[in-house]
Ligand code: C2E
Ligand code: MG
Ligand code: MG
């Protein structure tokens with residue numbers, strides 16, 4: 001796996017300063033071109049009900065199908081897309097494609113509860129004046145009903161401009177769109193945010209899930225997050241479940257939802273259909 005990833009990578013962090021500047025500039029112009037040429041593809045990872053293993057919904061995760069480098073992971077280009085502002089166009093494109101796709105799945109599967117779609121939005125998006133208009137337009141254009149859309153945001157987004165962000169979020173909430181706090185416990189979390197922003201889901205970062213069965217402290221953190229979520233009447237979602245042991249632990253702790261390679265990696269839309 002390291003080998004196949006290695007080939008395509010923009011090795012920015014191992015480069016010398018001058019090389020680094022050049023690589024970042026190259027990446028920037030590549031990203032611009034990639035948007036024009038439609039090289040971005042949405043992958044979907046199931047979010048599963050841990051008690052009955054039914055698929056509750058999907059998280060949309062962007063991939064870059066680079067003509068020479070192959071599949072590039074978001075970790076390798078999202079930071080530059082954020083710095084240059086290209087993230088705005090990219091996030092809207094991902095949301096539009098994913099809403100359209102999940103709308104279609106829901107139309108074709110009338111005999112089960114509709115899937116819920118989770119979309120990641122960069123911190124930057126929350127201080128845009130037209131955030132709510134953009135999202136409303138995408139929902140109207142694609143037909144997905146607002147109660148089936150959840151927005152994932154990280155704590156960073158809240159920290160940068162809590163007042164401006166609060167306004168956008170309360171508008172989204174009043175439309176009936178859900179809110180998930182992503183990577184919970186890795187940033188400068190303030191527990192008061194959970195309440196203040198009426199968060200619907202708390203996503204337990206995969207670093208805690210990975211170590212909870214070997215490190216008692218991580219276990220306690222995971223346990224406490226799940227108790228906290230229950231107490232606040234919100235859903236805990238465990239990220240990065242890879243083993244049956246991890247699933248077992250989370251089930252014992254009454255964690256309602258989870259995602260991870262144990263169930264399925266993120267997959268292109270055409271491969272998702274075989275899961276349901
Ligand atoms: P995230 O939102 O926390 O997404 C979860 C990450 O965990 C994804 O990485 C997913 O592929 C990975 N993952 C899922 N299950 C497992 C597992 O069992 N084990 C391990 N080790 N990893 C697992 P990915 O797809 O590389 O995305 C990384 C981050 O990039 C995301 O973290 C999110 O912050 C960001 N991102 C992805 N797509 C978008 C997007 O469309 N817009 C924005 N703004 N950010 C995005
Ligand atoms: Mg996420
Ligand atoms: Mg996360």
Ligand code: MG
Nearest residue numbers: 182183205206
């Ligand atoms: Mg993350």
